[in-house]
Amino acid sequence: KQEVTQIPAALSVPEGENLVLNCSFTDSAIYNLQWFRQDPGKGLTSLLLIQSSQREQTSGRLNASLDKSSGRSTLYIAASQPGDSATYLCAVPTGTASKLTFGTGTRLQVTL
Amino acid sequence: GAVVSQHPSRVICKSGTSVKIECRSLDFQATTMFWYRQFPKQSLMLMATSNEGSKATYEQGVEKDKFLINHASLTLSTLTVTSAHPEDSSFYICSARDMRPSYGTQYFGPGTRLLVL
Numbered sequence: 001k002q003e004v005t006q007i008p009a010a011l012s013v014p015e016g017e018n019l020v021l022n023c024s025f026t027d028s029a030i031y032n033l034q035w036f037r038q039d040p041g042k043g044l045t046s047l048l049l050i051q052s053s054q055r056e057q058t059s060g061r062l063n064a065s066l067d068k069s070s071g072r073s074t075l076y077i078a079a080s081q082p083g084d085s086a087t088y089l090c091a092v093p094t095g096t097a098s099k100l101t102f103g104t105g106t107r108l109q110v111t112l
Numbered sequence: 113g114a115v116v117s118q119h120p121s122r123v124i125c126k127s128g129t130s131v132k133i134e135c136r137s138l139d140f141q142a143t144t145m146f147w148y149r150q151f152p153k154q155s156l157m158l159m160a161t162s163n164e165g166s167k168a169t170y171e172q173g174v175e176k177d178k179f180l181i182n183h184a185s186l187t188l189s190t191l192t193v194t195s196a197h198p199e200d201s202s203f204y205i206c207s208a209r210d211m212r213p214s215y216g217t218q219y220f221g222p223g224t225r226l227l228v229l
Contacts, residue, residue, distance in 0.1 A: 034218070043118075043205055044156075044220035089155060098209055099146055100218060102155045 002027045002094045004103035012109045013080055021075040021106045023090035028068045034100070035064050035075050036089045044089065048075070080110045114140050116208050118221035125196055126229055132192045133224045135206030141186040142208035146218070147179075150203040162189040196228040 003026045013019050023033070031052045036044040048057045048064040050073070056065040063076040073090055087107045091100040115138040125131050135145055143164045148156040160181050161169040168181035180192040189208075193200055203225050207218040 036220070041203075041223075041225070043222040044207075046219065098144070098218070099158050099161050100156075100207075101158070105155050 002092060002101045004090060004092060004101050006088075006090060006103040006106050008106060009104065010107040010109075012111060014111050015080060015082060017080050017110075018076065018078050019080055019108070021077070021088050021090075021108070023073040023075070023103050025071045025073075025092050025101075025103075027094075028071050030068065030092045030094075032093060033064075033066050033073050034091050035062075035073075036091065038087045038089060038105075040087075047088075077108075080108075082110045082112060085109045114138075114208075114210050114219040116206065116219045116221040118204075118206055118224050120224060121222060122225045122227075124227045124229065127197055128195055130192055130194045131196055131226060132190055133204055133206075133226075135189045135191070135208070135221050137187045137208040137210075137219070140208070140210045140212065140219075142189075143186060143211055144209050145183060145189040146207045146209075147181065147189075147191050148205045148207070150205060150223075156205060159191075193226065196226070198228045201226055201228045 005024050007022045034049045035047045038044050050057045050066040061078040066073045087105045089105045090103040094101050117136045119134045145162040147159045150156045158171050159174045162181045162183040164183045170176045183189040203223050205223040207220045209218050
């Protein structure tokens with residue numbers, strides 16, 4: 001059974017700092033990994049999707065890397081802003097139905 | 113980008129009543145939709161996979177007779193919580209997989225907050 005873990009569970013940083021969120025998964029037989037953002041009481045916003053053949057994906061200040069063999073992915077946020085405060089979730093599809101198994105999430109707070 | 117809507121966004125009901133939640137893909141077709149439940153400060157837990165034109169596939173521990181899923185068209189799936197009880201109070205989120213690109217992104221709805229009194 002796939003298990004997805006995120007470290008740290010919570011993180012508070014001052015504005016402007018670069019930061020790294022970690023995601024690890026136990027079954028490396030994945031064909032992609034997705035990072036999401038969730039604001040309190042809201043749904044999910046997809047940030048980045050990395051296919052298994054890729055090592056990283058970039059979108060603006062966000063950069064996600066994937067190392068399938070070690071079962072790890074990182075989300076790098078450059079020059080953090082208060083608007084980046086949210087919970088970040090990674091997820092991997094399992095089985096042929098592509099149902100997602102979500103990580104435990106990292107609650108990020110960027111302070112002024 | 114692809115948009116998924118959910119209706120209602122919030123619902124408060126009395127214990128014992130049934131509540132229907134709709135999930136629609138607005139600008140793409142989705143043969144597969146997923147229903148998740150999220151308790152406060154916890155991650156999303158998949159409840160069931162909804163397949164257009166066929167029966168839903170439920171995850172272990174999810175009562176299919178309590179959480180009725182209907183996926184009658186390529187753009188609409190509904191989740192009905194039957195005889196709701198306070199322990200069913202949760203945040204319900206649907207997602208739809210855009211079939212156009214292979215192994216494409218799942219797009220999530222804004223969620224429905226259910227409170228059962």
